[in-house]
Every structure is written in C-alpha cells, then in structure tokens.
Amino acid sequence: MGQNYRQLTLEERCAISILQKEGKSIQQIGAAMARSASTISREIKRNSSKRNGYQASYAQQQTRGRRWKGSRLEREPDLRTTVLDRLAMGWSPQQVANRLAQEKGCKVISYESIYRFIYGQIKRTKDYKWRHYLPRSKSKRGFRGRKGGSSVNSIKERVSIHQRPSDITKRLKAGHWEADLMLFSHYGQAILVAHERYSRLLLLFKLNNKEAKPVVSQLIQLFNHLPRPLAKTITFDNGTEFSEHHQLKALGMRTFFCDVKSPWQKGGIENAIGRLRRPLPRKTDIAKLKTQEIEYLVAGYNHTPRKCLGYRTPAEVFTQQLLHFKCELTFPLSRE
Secondary structure, three states: OOOOOOOOOHHHHHHHHHHHHOOOOHHHHHHHHOOOHHHHHHHHHHOEEOOOEEOHHHHHHHHHHHHOOOOHHHHOHHHHHHHHHHHHOOOOHHHHHHHHHHHHOOOOOOHHHHHHHHHHHHHHHOOHHHHHHOOOOOOOOOOOOOOOOOOOOOOOOOOEHHHOOHHHHOOOOOOEEEEEEEEOOOOOOEEEEEEEOOOOOEEEEEEOOOOHHHHHHHHHHHHHOOOHHHOOEEEEOOOHHHOOHHHHHHHOOEEEEOOOOOHHHHHHHHHHHHHHOOOOOOOOOHHHOOHHHHHHHHHHHHOOOEHHHOOEOHHHHHHHHHHHHOOOOOOOOOOO
16 A cells, blocks of 8 residues: 655744754654654755755745646647637637637636736736737736716707616617717727617727717618617717717607716626727727728627627627518618
C-alpha cells in the first residue's frame, strides 16, 4: 500500500521558520511537527532565498508559483483562438462562454476566466491593445458615470412613460420600439437608432443633421414598411430631436417619453448604443462611412447571441417569432 503525502500548510511553514530561528535542528523541527526530517529538509532547500534564508511567506509563494501552469486559454491554443476570434467579432465574454456551452452541450469555459485572461495579458505584457477584445475597451473594470437628459418644455403632446401600459415593460409582445440618436464629435453628424423591444432587432439610419423633422420623417418611412402589429408604440428620451413625435400618431402609433435624466428607462436601446460604440466611437467621421459598412455593422449586431434571448440572436428571434404575420417585410437597414 502506497504512502499518502500531505502538503505543508502556511501555518506549518511559519512553525518551521520560527523553530529554525530558535536554532532547532532539522530532526528536532520534524519531531516537533510530526513530520519526517526529509520533508523538512526538502522544504528548506527548495523554498529558501539566497538573501533572507527560509521565510514562510516566501516559501508559500514559491510553492504556488511552481503549481501555476497558466490560465486555460494559455494552455489550450485552439480554445484561445476560438474565444479571441469571437471577441474580435464584438461578442462579450459572457456571450462567447454561453454560446460555446450551447454548441458543445456542456460548459466549456466561464466568462470570468475570459475576463481574467484578457486583464492578465494587459498586466503582464503592458500591451493595452488587449483591451480592444472587451466590450467597452477598458483596461480596468468598472462603469463610468454618465450625463444625460434635456428640457421637456418644447415637446408637444408629450406623454410620460409612466402612462405606458405595464405589459410593454415585460417584453411579451412585438411591436414596441425605442429610438435615440447616436451622436459623434463632428458637428451635425448623427445616426438614428431604432430598437424593437421584444426581439432586440436593431436598425440604423444615417442622418445629415439632428433636426426634429428629418428624424420623424425617417421614422415614418420605417414604420410605413411594417405591418401595423409590428408598429404599436415607441419610447424616446427628452431630446428636442423627437419633438415632432406626434406625427407618428397618423400611423396609429402611441409615443412615450422617459423622465428627465432617466435614459435607463429605455435600457434596451441604451445597451444597443453602448455596443455600437465599439466599432463606432465618437471620433468616427460617419461622412466617410458607406451604406454597406453600416449595413454590415447592423448585421453583426443582429446576428450576435444575447443572454436575454437565451443566447439566440435577434435575427433568429425575429425570424422564428415575428414573421408569423405572414407578410413580406422589406425595409432598409440603413439609408443615406
């Protein structure tokens, strides 16, 4: 029958350090700790520093260092390639981890392991390009504060979000939208973003300015292409660019507005714009963007798995759940 070996604990290493400083021999230390002399001798030889001799904390660090074999993504190049390829597509670590679990039928890797790997690379290599694999491209974790909100005095026939039917909040039915403008550092440049709450389908429309009339005209053009069951309500923030919202009532749509400085009340589109900021940061000159490039970005978003959809994509949900209206939906993903 083989022997069972038990690793030395930090407390035992502290005892070795104390007894050694008291001048005890290796045999005496082993007897005091009920350990063999060879175990004590091997421990002191392996984990002593040339400068300070044997110290418990240093010995513990040395032992852990020998056991460390790198993260799983460092040890498995095929898995690392798969994960990094999907992160490069704009997927979050959580989306990557759970999509892999769906594809393989079991848990492959946790999203926390992916985060630790990326931040570990940044810390060890000081190469901050690794941060671009992450959703918000930040070298440190955490959220920054945000500012927002505007006056509501210039918005005619404004209806508060608190008067919106409560079942819309539960996202149980299609046809309820959110809209916002995505602004850029170049004056006057903006993209109108429309987000369907049930499927999380996203549509983008490049605008020449952020005036109210062009904005509502683009929305009317969009919803005119949709069957009425898919265009019931729309929720805005209090930007003056949406002050012509009442024109949508001619299509049978009801409009609602968030409270002042409360963009989180339309969290779906706020999340969507946050994701779009990865390929379209504020410094982007969208005048140089072609229609095909914007359509490519929209396609990438609509074909990315989402946790809230059971790691299906918005396109899958839209195709499987919304096309039962038996009508052909032909509407542009973006316009000049």
